[in-house]
Amino acid sequence: MVASPKVVVIGSGLGGLSCGWILQRNHYEVTVLEQGTQIGGCLQCFSRRGAKFETGMHFIGSAAPGQTMHKVMRYFGLLDSVELSALDTDSYNTVALGGQQFHFPNGKEAFMERFSAYFPREKDSLRKYVDIVHRIASASALGSLVSSDRDANANTEYQARSINEVLDTLFKDSLLKKVLVGDLPLYSAEWDKTPFSQHAFIMDFYNQSAYRVVGGSDAMASSLARNIERQGGRLFTSAKAVRICCDDAKAVGVETADGRFFPADYVISTIHPKRLLEILDTKLIRPAFRRRINAIPQTASSFALYVKFKSGAMPYMNTNFFGYDSGTPWNCEHYAPDEWPKGFLYMHMCAEAGLEWARSGVVLSYMKMEDVARWLGTSVGHRGEEYESFKREHADRLMASVEKHVPGFRASVAEYYTSTPLTYLDYTGTEDGSMYGVAKDVNRGLEVRVPYRTKIPNLFLAGQNVNSHGMMGVVVGTILACSELVPAQKIYEQIKEANQ
Ligand SMILES: Cc1cc2nc3c(=O)[nH]c(=O)nc-3n(C[C@H](O)[C@H](O)[C@H](O)COP(=O)(O)OP(=O)(O)OC[C@H]3O[C@@H](n4cnc5c(N)ncnc54)[C@H](O)[C@@H]3O)c2cc1C
Numbered sequence: 001m002v003a004s005p006k007v008v009v010i011g012s013g014l015g016g017l018s019c020g021w022i023l024q025r026n027h028y029e030v031t032v033l034e035q036g037t038q039i040g041g042c043l044q045c046f047s048r049r050g051a052k053f054e055t056g057m058h059f060i061g062s063a064a065p066g067q068t069m070h071k072v073m074r075y076f077g078l079l080d081s082v083e084l085s086a087l088d089t090d091s092y093n094t095v096a097l098g099g100q101q102f103h104f105p106n107g108k109e110a111f112m113e114r115f116s117a118y119f120p121r122e123k124d125s126l127r128k129y130v131d132i133v134h135r136i137a138s139a140s141a142l143g144s145l146v147s148s149d150r151d152a153n154a155n156t157e158y159q160a161r162s163i164n165e166v167l168d169t170l171f172k173d174s175l176l177k178k179v180l181v182g183d184l185p186l187y188s189a190e191w192d193k194t195p196f197s198q199h200a201f202i203m204d205f206y207n208q209s210a211y212r213v214v215g216g217s218d219a220m221a222s223s224l225a226r227n228i229e230r231q232g233g234r235l236f237t238s239a240k241a242v243r244i245c246c247d248d249a250k251a252v253g254v255e256t257a258d259g260r261f262f263p264a265d266y267v268i269s270t271i272h273p274k275r276l277l278e279i280l281d282t283k284l285i286r287p288a289f290r291r292r293i294n295a296i297p298q299t300a301s302s303f304a305l306y307v308k309f310k311s312g313a314m315p316y317m318n319t320n321f322f323g324y325d326s327g328t329p330w331n332c333e334h335y336a337p338d339e340w341p342k343g344f345l346y347m348h349m350c351a352e353a354g355l356e357w358a359r360s361g362v363v364l365s366y367m368k369m370e371d372v373a374r375w376l377g378t379s380v381g382h383r384g385e386e387y388e389s390f391k392r393e394h395a396d397r398l399m400a401s402v403e404k405h406v407p408g409f410r411a412s413v414a415e416y417y418t419s420t421p422l423t424y425l426d427y428t429g430t431e432d433g434s435m436y437g438v439a440k441d442v443n444r445g446l447e448v449r450v451p452y453r454t455k456i457p458n459l460f461l462a463g464q465n466v467n468s469h470g471m472m473g474v475v476v477g478t479i480l481a482c483s484e485l486v487p488a489q490k491i492y493e494q495i496k497e498a499n500q
Contacts (some may be wrong), residue, residue: 004028005028006265006266007020007023007028007029007265007268007421008031008268009023009031009032009270010244010254010265011033011041012036012040012221012235012237013041014041014224016462016482017221017224017228018462019270020224021076021077021224022478022486022491024228024231026482026486028266029232031230032225032228032234033237034235034236034238035239036237036427037220039222039235040221041221042055042428042464043056043217043218049157051359052359053216053362053499054216054218055304055307055427056217057213057220058212058217058362059210059211059213059320059347060213061205061207061209061210061472062205063084063209064208067208069471071145071496072142072495074498076223076224077223077227078220079325082214082219083488084211084214085212085350086398089110090110092208092261093322095179096322096324097175097327102118102179102182104206104207119175120398121172122172125172127172129171129180130160133203133204134202134204136158136196136200137200141476141479145490156205159195161195162196163184163194163196163198164200165192165196180324181329182324182329183320185343185345186202188300188435190333190439190441191331192442194440194441200470202474212351214485215352216349223454228460239258239260241255241279244466245261246280246456249457251458266459266460266485268461268462269459270463272291272428272429272438272465273450273461280459284456286455293450296448296450298430298432298438299436299438299439300366300368300434301367301368301421302366303341304364305395306416307362307363307404307413307415307416308415308416309358309413310412311357311414313357313411313412313414314358316350316356316358317346319422320345320346321347322343323404324404329343332366335366341444344401345365346363347362348360355451363398365401371390371420376422379426380426380479395416395418399413399416436470437469450466451466452481453484460481460484462480464477466480466481479491
């Protein structure tokens with residue numbers, strides 16, 4: 001019998017686990033290496049004194065039966081063990097701006113009706129906007145499960161135009177333009193830089209449907225890991241890849257910090273590309289490529305306030321709440337110290353289906369690495385009293401900001417925990433603690449693109465830095481990378497078969 005080719009996957013976030021699952025399912029011999037003690041990367045959760053908290057992924061879209069993510073989840077075997085809980089279909093997102101609250105309902109027509117009522121003079125332009133968003137999103141191969149780009153022009157045009165530029169050409173009402181990007185912390189969008197296509201994908205993804213994962217998004221990581229192992233794949237935690245070993249022509253294996261060597265016919269890296277270059281000591285990678293990758297800017301990082309509520313004190317909030325004190329969702333990542341926080345995203349965790357009272361929640365607000373740079377090089381739990389006091393002060397300010405929008409918030413808090421950009425750096429290895437990895441920039445085009453292929457013919461990249469972040473963005477990147485070993489159309493056929 002011919003031995004199956006060996007694939008070593010570096011990183012056990014959604015990118016690594018989904019690559020691992022597809023390749024093991026297609027008869028490769030998969031080994032996933034994870035540096036941390038827990039698998040999942042941004043799917044990780046943690047528990048404190050009976051309350052559980054999600055650190056990264058909080059909700060997913062397009063996951064109702066028949067929709068793309070539902071099909072993908074069935075293919076991954078996730079629907080057998082992962083329970084989803086729909087956010088309020090009449091208001092999955094709430095944006096608080098200029099003293100008003102705007103509610104985003106699921107469904108194109110419901111959105112049209114609601115927003116035409118909020119902004120009657122913009123009704124015709126809203127129709128154009130909805131059509132463009134839909135056209136861009138449905139051009140994705142994953143949406144159609146056909147491995148060709150059906151409307152490459154739509155994508156190319158809107159990848160080259162910034163969100164604000166396109167909104168300016170469509171709308172006159174400045175409040176509407178701000179409300180439509182009220183959820184921009186979900187993709188860390190930047191003025192004049194982030195492509196409109198990014199906005200369109202996220203808008204369409206959640207407009208279709210929006211769900212929280214009951215019990216926490218780590219259930220997806222555990223389920224994927226179990227399914228990989230059931231099919232014969234292997235996963236190692238506390239296995240930090242420190243070197244991708246290459247001969248003159250290709251990668252031959254991966255060495256871990258504890259001195260183990262994992263031979264490989266193929267290597268898939270799902271870690272941040274800067275981390276990858278650090279462990280890739282070979283002449284096969286040209287200095288110009290290193291310089292380009294190292295110069296790509298990062299998406300913003302954030303401060304997280306994890307709240308455990310008093311029992312029966314905070315009604316479960318079945319919407320994601322985006323609050324802005326600065327009057328605009330734009331530029332909240334740029335702040336003078338006394339301006340922080342300019343905005344926040346506040347969400348409850350769905351501990352179990354049909355929850356009446358929230359048990360835990362999270363509030364996120366952008367934070368720059370430079371704010372905590374003086375503690376770089378220290379380790380979790382040992383950063384000292386000054387750092388703890390910095391976190392207490394910022395938790396206080398963030399709670400005060402939420403309280404303005406959600407009266408009674410503060411009184412319902414039993415205890416809280418916090419994290420900073422250093423935490424993201426330590427737990428995921430992402431550059432500068434960036435939430436979503438590298439940033440896109442319409443002005444810099446391909447220069448800021450991370451390719452999924454390298455000059456090393458058997459080394460591929462996947463994860464949020466290739467294509468895009470988030471549930472959908474990462475899965476698209478996974479299919480791109482895996483399609484080097486299993487034709488994309490075969491993967492799409494398998495997704496279809498799993499859903500028959
Ligand atoms: C705060 C936050 C909120 C988010 N909310 C949402 C949301 O609501 N919905 C949504 O769809 N998306 C959301 N996202 C985005 C989404 O969670 C990520 O895009 C996705 O999970 C990233 O998966 P990944 O595999 O690319 O990377 P990661 O999850 O970062 O995984 C990379 C893994 O590689 C490991 N690693 C790094 N270096 C090494 C090494 N040398 N050796 C071995 N292992 C290594 C890391 O420890 C990590 O486990 C959120 C992200 C953040 C940070």
